[in-house]
Amino acid sequence: MARWALSLALLATTALAQNSTSRSSSTSVSSSSGTLSTASLITSGTATASKTSTSTPAFPTANSTTTSSSDLYLWVPELVECEEAVLAFRGPPVSKTCGVYVTNTSSFLELLPLDGSFTSLTTATFGWLVDVPAGLTVNVQIFASYNGKTISYTSNPIVVSAGNSTSCLATNEGQNTQSILSYASSIDPSFTYGPSSTASTGSSTPVGPIAGGVIGGVAALTIVAFALFFFKRRLNRERQRQLTAEHLEMASKEVSRPTLGPHSPSYVSAHAPLVHRSSLHYPEPVSHRR
Numbered sequence: 001m002a003r004w005a006l007s008l009a010l011l012a013t014t015a016l017a018q019n020s021t022s023r024s025s026s027t028s029v030s031s032s033s034g035t036l037s038t039a040s041l042i043t044s045g046t047a048t049a050s051k052t053s054t055s056t057p058a059f060p061t062a063n064s065t066t067t068s069s070s071d072l073y074l075w076v077p078e079l080v081e082c083e084e085a086v087l088a089f090r091g092p093p094v095s096k097t098c099g100v101y102v103t104n105t106s107s108f109l110e111l112l113p114l115d116g117s118f119t120s121l122t123t124a125t126f127g128w129l130v131d132v133p134a135g136l137t138v139n140v141q142i143f144a145s146y147n148g149k150t151i152s153y154t155s156n157p158i159v160v161s162a163g164n165s166t167s168c169l170a171t172n173e174g175q176n177t178q179s180i181l182s183y184a185s186s187i188d189p190s191f192t193y194g195p196s197s198t199a200s201t202g203s204s205t206p207v208g209p210i211a212g213g214v215i216g217g218v219a220a221l222t223i224v225a226f227a228l229f230f231f232k233r234r235l236n237r238e239r240q241r242q243l244t245a246e247h248l249e250m251a252s253k254e255v256s257r258p259t260l261g262p263h264s265p266s267y268v269s270a271h272a273p274l275v276h277r278s279s280l281h282y283p284e285p286v287s288h289r290r
Helices: 002-033 177-187 207-256 265-271
Strands: 073-075 084-090 096-102 110-112 123-129 137-146 149-154
Touching: 073 137, 073 149, 084 096
Parallel strands: none
Antiparallel strands: 073 084, 084 123, 096 110, 096 137, 137 149
16 A cells, blocks of 8 residues: 555656646747747836746846847837837847737737847837827737847737827828727727827817918908909099090080181181272362362
8 A cells, every 4th residue: 555655656746847847848948939928928117027937127227239138028118198108128239120019910000110220239228109099909029030030029918008199199100000090990989080189178170260261361362352443443434534524625615616607707807808009099188279
């Protein structure tokens, strides 16, 4: 009986040892491939313990080119709609790509800007204006090609928190505008896309003042045009009246001028024949006789 009990104890000890060896082997393979399980690490930028009892690295305080690491790591803070989020990475000095995708999807919703200035850095921070809608669950992934293989790190799913504005949605470079707006509409059916829409007031572009200004300008131009038209018309009427008055005055002068007829004294004196003085007979003087 004691021999059977001893055999069972030995079998149990062997099984536990094999199980422990298997877990250790699985963890090392995952780490060597550079792809860390999203369920084992919480990348919120706060030092927490993972399921493998490995402490989360401290959030970097400055960019560096001296850190030596063959794996990628990404710190992702709380994401708030239309607010700046400061992320950080640690990894080898190679070109890196960082993107955001909706949880349980297979394509990036937006690529975050990691230009050539980040290639030589092994530890660095970078900013991202969260231009995705509140309520959306996303993952952030960073990946690179290093020593002939692809290494990557993916954050835990993060639910975007509501901010004070929605005016930034789908405004960053490298984002899928149509997909972001579609998610925003599906989360909030009352969402209206506009460059100045806000979550608190829901206001949009002030169309009223713009339309009022346009209508006022058109009305002012119309009034000026009518004023010029009537002024010109009045001026033409005044000129016409002056011309008419001058014509009437000239016509009245023509009517009042006397006509020289054959029986008028003026006509006779003007047309009487000239008589030579020598042909005139004067009466002789009467002599007075005594």
